[in-house]
Amino acid sequence: MVSTGLIARIRLRAIALLTLLLVSVPGIAFAAEDAISHADNAFIMIASAMVMLMVIGLALFYGGMVPKNSVLNTMMMSFVTLCVVSLVWVLWGYSLAFGTTINGFVGSLEYLGFSGVGMEPSDGLAHCTFAIFQMMFACLTVALISGAYVSRMRFSAFLIFGILWATIVYAPLCHWVWGGGWLGELGVLDFAGGKVVHISSGIAALVGCLVLGARKGYGQRPMPPHNLPMTLLGAGLLWFGWFGFNAGSALAADGVAANAFMVTQIATALGVLGWVVAEWIRHGKPTLLGAASGAIAGLVSITPAAGFVGPLAAIVIGFGSGIICFIAVAIIKQKLGYDDSLDVFGIHGVGGTWGALITGVFAAEAIGGTAGLLEGNAAQLGVQAIAVVSTIVFVAIATFIILKIVNIVVPIRVSENDEDIGVDLALHGEDAYSDQVTSSGTLQK
Numbered sequence: 001m002v003s004t005g006l007i008a009r010i011r012l013r014a015i016a017l018l019t020l021l022l023v024s025v026p027g028i029a030f031a032a033e034d035a036i037s038h039a040d041n042a043f044i045m046i047a048s049a050m051v052m053l054m055v056i057g058l059a060l061f062y063g064g065m066v067p068k069n070s071v072l073n074t075m076m077m078s079f080v081t082l083c084v085v086s087l088v089w090v091l092w093g094y095s096l097a098f099g100t101t102i103n104g105f106v107g108s109l110e111y112l113g114f115s116g117v118g119m120e121p122s123d124g125l126a127h128c129t130f131a132i133f134q135m136m137f138a139c140l141t142v143a144l145i146s147g148a149y150v151s152r153m154r155f156s157a158f159l160i161f162g163i164l165w166a167t168i169v170y171a172p173l174c175h176w177v178w179g180g181g182w183l184g185e186l187g188v189l190d191f192a193g194g195k196v197v198h199i200s201s202g203i204a205a206l207v208g209c210l211v212l213g214a215r216k217g218y219g220q221r222p223m224p225p226h227n228l229p230m231t232l233l234g235a236g237l238l239w240f241g242w243f244g245f246n247a248g249s250a251l252a253a254d255g256v257a258a259n260a261f262m263v264t265q266i267a268t269a270l271g272v273l274g275w276v277v278a279e280w281i282r283h284g285k286p287t288l289l290g291a292a293s294g295a296i297a298g299l300v301s302i303t304p305a306a307g308f309v310g311p312l313a314a315i316v317i318g319f320g321s322g323i324i325c326f327i328a329v330a331i332i333k334q335k336l337g338y339d340d341s342l343d344v345f346g347i348h349g350v351g352g353t354w355g356a357l358i359t360g361v362f363a364a365e366a367i368g369g370t371a372g373l374l375e376g377n378a379a380q381l382g383v384q385a386i387a388v389v390s391t392i393v394f395v396a397i398a399t400f401i402i403l404k405i406v407n408i409v410v411p412i413r414v415s416e417n418d419e420d421i422g423v424d425l426a427l428h429g430e431d432a433y434s435d436q437v438t439s440s441g442t443l444q445k
Helices: 004-024 038-065 071-098 127-148 155-178 182-186 194-212 228-250 255-283 288-302 311-336 344-362 378-409 416-421 423-428
Strands: none
Touching: 038 071, 038 127, 038 228, 038 288, 071 127, 071 155, 071 423, 127 155, 127 194, 127 228, 127 344, 155 182, 155 194, 155 378, 155 423, 182 378, 194 288, 194 344, 194 378, 228 255, 228 288, 255 288, 255 311, 288 311, 288 344, 311 344, 344 378, 416 423
């Protein structure tokens, strides 16, 4: 007869053996890939907050560059975009961008209303963490476009435009590159949004300012920035937030994120130097506005490359962006005569194109897993060019159609009288500087 002690020992050994099997066989009970990494999740939550702060930085950056009778309207466009596009993203935008692909062009409707977007693990993150990080990118992209339209577009028209553009342009384009769409399958390299964010916003800005027409008096009277310290503060907040924008796009607190952080700083610094040198040579004086603009140019150009290139490549990319974007803004824009109020196309459109293409040259296999032209992979440059051209064509056509549709619902341009008064008072009933100091030192209303 078997003793009770022997039976107990057999049971303990069976339990131990079963436990060992459960923790060692992939996909059973304790699989590591099904868990949320607390470090990565916290990192992306912080990065999301930093990208959100970029929208406020953009409001200050843009607000300082416009006449004082348009500053509130300009800042309002960015601030309210953060709210409106957040709603779009929850209701349908995220699903169109990251739902199961439909023929490589748009996502399915499986995540409508953030259905199924909760605390469950998704590649080491809570699903909702990833969704919110991507939400901030969508908000910033639409806000960037507003800089080309300031001082002359109706606020209501811009809100309608933002809703339609985020739905029809941004979400599908995001899906093409990051959501399992055809450009991603083709092998395009766009680490943090050179095409999805910057080329798209730049092209939308160019099309919009052509449809709207120039500001009243453009080219006939000076339209200088009203508050350059505000612009520099905004540029500084953008620079700070961009570390979350680029490093966070690694979606993990790992070496790739660290590399993206490093090259972001290098390229931005060199963007400033490139722009300042170019304008110093052409105009004989370096300017604060030029330095701030060069910083944004450097940030834009390194965005698609941040996870694929090293520090020496970042020097070339950043310095080149400062020079190229200066030429686009100070020379080409003047010759062509279009009124892109705050040079969204010249910096984001041109800088994003430069960054997207040069990524195909400098991409290093040891950093991002894909070789570029300099490592013998000429095909990658071709893939980058296909992505750039397809983005430009799609965004240009779609933006033109959206603006025409909006103009049927609400006239997109303010009246001449409103433009004379200033859009702050005409559209919002507010004045940023209602109390002015006279030469005698007294205040007047």
